[in-house]
Amino acid sequence: MTLDDLCSQFDQMDDWDDRYEYIIELGQDLPDLPVALKRDEFKVQGCQSQVWLLAKPIAGEPVRIEITADSDSIIVRGIIAILLICYADKTPEEILAFDVRALLTKLGLAKHLSPSRSNGLHAMVKRIRQIAERVLEERCSEEQRSLAETN
């Protein structure tokens, strides 16, 4: 599903019961994270439920980041599914430039999924951005290293 598909799905629903039903459906369809990956080091703090989030750069030009995540809460899984659609197939620069808040506002979710609701959305976005920043930093230092070597 693309971001446009998601937006048009939400546009068709004017009732909050329907939107929640849809988020729950997305949560049910999200693939499970293998149990072996549900490790403390991948846990996102600041959530009422347990959330695990992994992201790794996929080699290529340009480098893109692949995100996988899971939760023991079905609604949080639905929110994860929305985030994965937002960040699908993006470079670190694109991830850092992406305005999640604007998108949530467009979907009518901003008020409902505010950081204070401790649904972990805020913490998950923060974690994804940190990973993107780290990939950029690593690339930067690699470039400097290779530059130093050529000199």
Next chain:
Amino acid sequence: MTASLVSEPLDIASIRADFPILQKILPEGQPLVYLDNAATAQKPRAVIDKLVEVFEGYNANANRAAHTLAAMIDLELDAARSKVAALLNARSTDEVIFTPGTTAGLNMLAWGWARKFLKPGDELVISLMEHHANFVPWQQAALATGATLKFFPLTPDGRLDLDRLSETITPQTRLVALTAMSNVLGTINPIAAIAARVREVGAVFVVDGAQSVPHGPVDVQNPDIDFLVFSAHKIYGPTGVGVLYGKESRLRELEPSIFGGNMIRSVRVDGSEWADLPARFEAGTPAIAEAIALGTAIDYVQAIGLDRIAAHERMLTERAYAGLSEIDGLRILGPAVAHRGAILAFTVEGVHPRDLGELLDQQRGIAIRVGHHCAMPLHESLGLASSARASFAVYNTRDEADALVNGVARAVKSLRRKRS
């Protein structure tokens, strides 16, 4: 006469009209159904007005100056102290200490009594159903003094196991600190039976009344207890103030743990003498307006009658308990209604409590609490990370109890739908 009054139902519509926040319509257009009263209760107009009256009419620091406003504020604060003493049936107002809340009161006891008197080999008895505020201070005091922290055994349905009373509270027991009502299980503990055993072994009995005092009559002389703590904000009063009741002889043993202004008789460069009760335990400027408004909150519940409040809340609890019990896979934590107050914590098989809380809130405007409710050891013993908790107050209605049951049933249906 009291019995006939109790059987007469309360006029809940007129009680609700006293609470401005209950008239609120939430952003999605639903009326607020507030069922998180165990966390904090809403405030009646009289309490809100009293705060404004103090700040607009006679704000001054208390217990210090002699000017006109100071005299007015001192009179009001004394009146509030008298109301607390009457509520608890304390022998004198000297036994009523204003604190920042239940947590502060318990910490004052853990620092000023437990750490002063406990030695290795002494026993300290609490239970797994305690709120962290009545758990961690004693745990830390035990660690610091070498005393042994013992846990009162619980029955499988979450009551203190009285069959094991005499083996739990022994001649080695120096202090027993128990809640009068569990903030998770809702269990109302048999304070009288425990007080009798505590007297037998000559220990000190500390009762955490945070959940019990707002929901029924209390008498610190019968059963005979040494210390009782509670918070104003759970009994329809302001936040930031609470009460430490102490029997006078026990308060005289207690060491102050907060030092500063108002609590001293004299200060020299090489030492200090403490002021008399209750000032000794009220260092610094207290939450004056809030303490005065606690007096107003007490007037409010006394005018309704705590026994009638208890009867109304029991009716709501019975109704919600019966309705929730019908939901497939729903497990109510704690004992049968006969042994509980107006708290219902529950879990539903295959449903995360936070999801339940979010749907109730966002779709039905029903505010419940989700989490471990500051009782992690209890949740751990039940094999749970968290639970959902609904709790009632005097202004809740039969319709709201039904809305909870219907809302939970519907949310569970949505959240449990099989994966396609």
